[in-house]
Amino acid sequence: MKRRITYVFLLLSSLAACRKEQQVLPNNAAAASKTDSLTLDRVKQFYSKQTASSNLTAESTGQSFSLSKLAVPWNNARSFANKSGNYWLVPLSGAPIFQKTKQGYRKLAFLRDADGTIQARILEFIPDGLYFQRKRKVTTADYTGRIFIYDQAYHLLGGELRANGKLAGQIRPSAHASGTSSLVRTDSMAVTEDCEWYDNNYINSDGMLVVYSERICTLSISGSDGTGDGFDGGSGNYAGSGDGGNGDSAGTPPASNLPGELGPAINPKSLMDCFGNVPSAGAAMKVTVYVQEPFPGTSFNIGPNSVGHVAIGLTKTNGNNSVTQIVGYYPNASGLDKIHAPSKVVNNGGDLEYNVSISYTVSAGQFNQITSYISNPPTHYDLTDFNCTNFVYNACEAGGVTLPDPFSTVGLLPVTAMTPAGLGNSIEKLKGQNNVNTTGGITPNSKGPCN
Secondary structure, X not given: OOOOOOOEEEEOOOOHHHHHHHOOOOOOOOEOOOOOOOOHHHHHHHHHHHHOOOOEEOOOOOOEEOHHHXXXXXXXXXXXXXXXXXXXEEEEOOOOEEOOEEOOEEEEEEEEOOOOXXXXXXXXXEEOHHHHHHHOOOOHHHOOEEEEEEOOOOOEEEEEEEEOOEEEEEEEEOHHHHOOOOOOOOOOOOOOOOEEEEEEEEEOOOOOEEEEEEEEEOOOOOOOOOOOOOOOOOOOOOOOOOOOOOOOOOOOOOOOOOOOOOOOEOOHHHHHHHHHXXXXXXXXXXXXXXXXXXXXXXXXXXXXXXXXXXXXXXXXXXOOEEEEEEEEEEEOOOHHHHHEEEEEEEEOOOOOEEOEEEEEEEOHHHHHHHHHHXXXXXXXXXXXXXXXXXXXXXXXXXXXXXXXXXXXXOOOOOOXXXXXXXXXXXXXXXXXXXXXXXXXXXXXXXXXOOO
């Protein structure tokens, strides 16, 4: 049943024509010779003049912003080479909020335009969540994620989408927010299938809501590098995180805080053995799969509930004699080490808040195959290769029960995996069926080990 769908978020463009209109520069902007090296003293002189200017209103947000609001740690400033000679980059504190989760970091760049005039650019980096969790320290060479580029008044000029360090497309302000053209420049893109435009939004590091547009496509990409936003990153590690800056490495989405993860590891066989206390002849047996979605109602793989969770519940009833056990599969590690770690099984009965569930009535033979699988779980957990969803899916499959499609695209790269988001979204589509619950609830209590 495994589907492999390649989605790439094609960032948007047509910024070059309106770049000069979008830039807001005071009349006293510092200028430098194109052949001279841009010194830090000259940058500081430029910056001091900008902070003395009045507040500028960001057209894309309607909120005022002044460059003076930024605390610039000049001791962490670094110079990098680019086509104009060099530019300066300073890490800033603050993290964007994307999909209701703080993730990413921002930096301030000082560079020269074609006339040698110094300009400031605020860069906001939102790495792909899974990429950031696995890498922990980002570099330009393999950067995967979004880069938003603002002028010094926090006007969104545009940005880039990068996959493994290579340009995958461009971002532009939303046509609905700024009135810009919806034309797309695809001279560096080879689009193989139809694409659709979507407005999206996030909260930048200054707390302002930013609306932008993305084009979501099934496509293959080839072509040149480049950007139309007035920032040339050159050969420097401009996307790097964790390089001694001021807060620029603090935005990694949490891999921990999985629902129920703090429960102690149990011996799943001791719970499954309890079903032997209920006679099989004439017994009714049911399997229920519970899903807590990362971002309920969406297909996002990271959200307020971290990466979400899937648990499996088994109930065997004969007359007044009934046993229910609900378990989940977790990494047995802490922090970001949980992405790939030894596994543990936890009792999820009585405390897992789920969004959707689906139930199946099974035979004694099917029930026994499922309990046998749960009694001997795989020894290692991996966030994409074998997680809680894989465990529950495989347990059901061992008993001949096929769950709805659990696959979803993980991150910005074309990787598909079984996820709580994928399974939850597929179950939601079955709303109205007798065995489907889309109103959520709390899992019932487990019997626990039997003496």
